Amino acid sequence: MRRRSPLPDSTLVGLHHEEEHHPELLHHFANAEQQRDSSSLGMWVFLATEVMFFGGLFCAYLIYRRWYFPDFAAASKSINMALGATNTAVLICSSLTVVLAVWAAQTARRTLLILSLIATMLLGVVFLGIKGIEYRDKFVEHHVPGASFSFENEPVPGHPGQFANPRHAEIFFSLYFVMTGLHALHMIIGLGIFAWLLYAAWKGRFTPEYHTPIEIGGLYWHFVDLIWIYLFPLLYLIDRHP
């Protein structure tokens, strides 16, 4: 799991000798390598907790999807697949810009680093904007769970004459809003992290020897993208037929 440093070991050895003076080495670490490994492991462990956090929701989703499959299929058909697919593409592109940012930091390309961080944040904002449009549509259509919820006479795909149970469709939309809402919250937190990374990159804090924040911030961003890669087919593509 540990990312190997692309740099020759001599660079790190050089840092060892100067560790007393390196401004980013915290006092309680023996050397820069230990500090970087600890930060990286810390983020991986944190992501494991995130897997469990979303895991509870995926578990609920699986159970109800199995119980109420026709209703879930009908409800899934009502959300905008084109927007969801666009958002998937947007996030995949943002993962590419994150990779570029990490590479730029490793190879001391400050301008590229800053541009990649800005591009990542822009793509994140586009994602949230599209998500907002989708939420607005659901609100207009009374598909938000609660007192005004309505899902009457919606046909079940592939079963002519059969209509979805609005109560069960409401469970689908509950899960839809909780899962995509928590995902969006993670995106917003990611934007905050990247704003800080951009600031630090602007100040020139990252060097090939020290760019751990870019790496672990990138890990977080990739993880949030990965959640979406699962959410998209599970929520948007239930029993779709051309």
Place this chain on the structure above:
Amino acid sequence: MSMEIAIPQPVERENYLNKEYGVWSWLLTTDHKRIALLYLISITFFFFIGGFFALLIRLELLTPAGDLVQADTYNKLFSMHGIVMVFFFLVPSIPAVLGNFLVPMMIGAKDLAFPRINLLSWYLYIIGGVMMVHCMLTGGVDTGWTFYAPFSTNFSNTKVVEAGLAVFVAGFSSILTGLNFVVTIHRMRAPGMTWSRLPLFIWAHYATSIIQLLGTPVLAITLTLVVAERALHLGIFDPKLGGDPVLFQHLFWFYSHPAVYIMILPAMGVITEIIACFSRKRIFGYSFVAFSSIAIAVFGFLVWAHHMFVAGTSVYAALVFSLLSYAVAVPSAIKVFNWTATLYKGSIHYDAPMLYAFGFLGLFTIGGLTGLFLAALGIDVHVTDTYFVVAHFHYIMVGGAVMGYLGGMHFWWPKISGRLYPEGWARLAALIVFIGFNLTFFPQFLLGYMGMPRRYYDYSHMPEFQVLNVLSTAGATVLGVGYLLPMVYFLWSMRYGKPASDNPWNAAGLEWMTTSPPPTFNFDEEPVVTWEAYNYEELDAPSHAQEVPVAG
């Protein structure tokens, strides 16, 4: 102010306590030892709040009629007793206080891997705690600590949302502690401190951290759903809308059963250290004790549905969960047998920490064996939701975890404070706690087996239960005295106790090789480990009168 003439004293060595003074030097500290003390103060506060609720519960049950409090009030009392004791005392108790203080020192590190995250975890705990106190002062919550749906989501008129959010926030504090421990144990060990040389306290905390990391997020999402369901009527747990309340129970117990191991595993770690030290022997079967901690953490995740045998789970699922619950007993028993084997032919000293360890051995064994009764389907159906269950988990949580916590506090108090506590009082307190505990909770096994249900404030239709309830309430009073005593003499010893030497127990372990209290970065020189853990035979060998040399 004082009329006494100050006797000139030798200048005290600089340590983590006297390095800086002032409120901000504590509230903004990133020193793991100071954060441990912040936790110590906060969890002691919540322990006494939870204890106060327990006292009111026991007073109500003194008589069969419901005469002290109203039914609604009683529901709130046992709910808040449970929430405060579980989430604000037991879960953080040993890890956040003793673990925080000792994990870096035992592995020879200067601090935890992420000192600022460590401080953040304390602040999260405090934010959760303030929310909980506010919730209690403005009406409280009556769902039981289990927040069962649909009562919590649709029917309860109390402050479920605020209590749920308080537990949610406190849960994140627990996650961050676990994260810090895992990374620290992996990455911060001193040269020569291999995995097989780690003290078993560290192994226990490693296993605990795994549970905190993988279990707590599930509780967090479950409480999020409860709060969302209550506020927005989502229907995920609401049978009227096609949801399933049993799903809530599955998700809740997926965390809350392993949470019991969050409480007991660190106590097992403490007991291991104490038993080795006061038997003057290397622990018997080191690797078995180490891996049984990991085994408990793993098996602990596979048994949650034994809380739900009467909730409509299928017979086959119940059989599997019953069998797996028996499987957890194996690593637990391995530990008990290894501790006993360590005592065998040991040179046993009956100091106060050891008395707590003996208490732990007996009480944990009773708690564990009655757990097997409850894992058996037939008996479980008979005693579900009776005082038998209450007695069982108090034997584990109070008889196990709190005895371990108190034993550990005594054992490491000289290191923490640099002072010795009064040994005679401490032995007396240990005895009082043991007697008070058994007097409180043993009658509850009998009550439960006779059929007294838990969470009832009025048993006037069954007045024959009164004798045992009076015994239990009397025991709770004794137990209360037993808990107050250490607090009094610990505070007293901070000023008047005899200064402790660096290693008053002549114990093995890196934490005893630095000064009492330790310097801010724990060691003046980075230690290099060349010996196995628990090298008591070596320490006690006549040729080894001087300090253990630090190699390198």
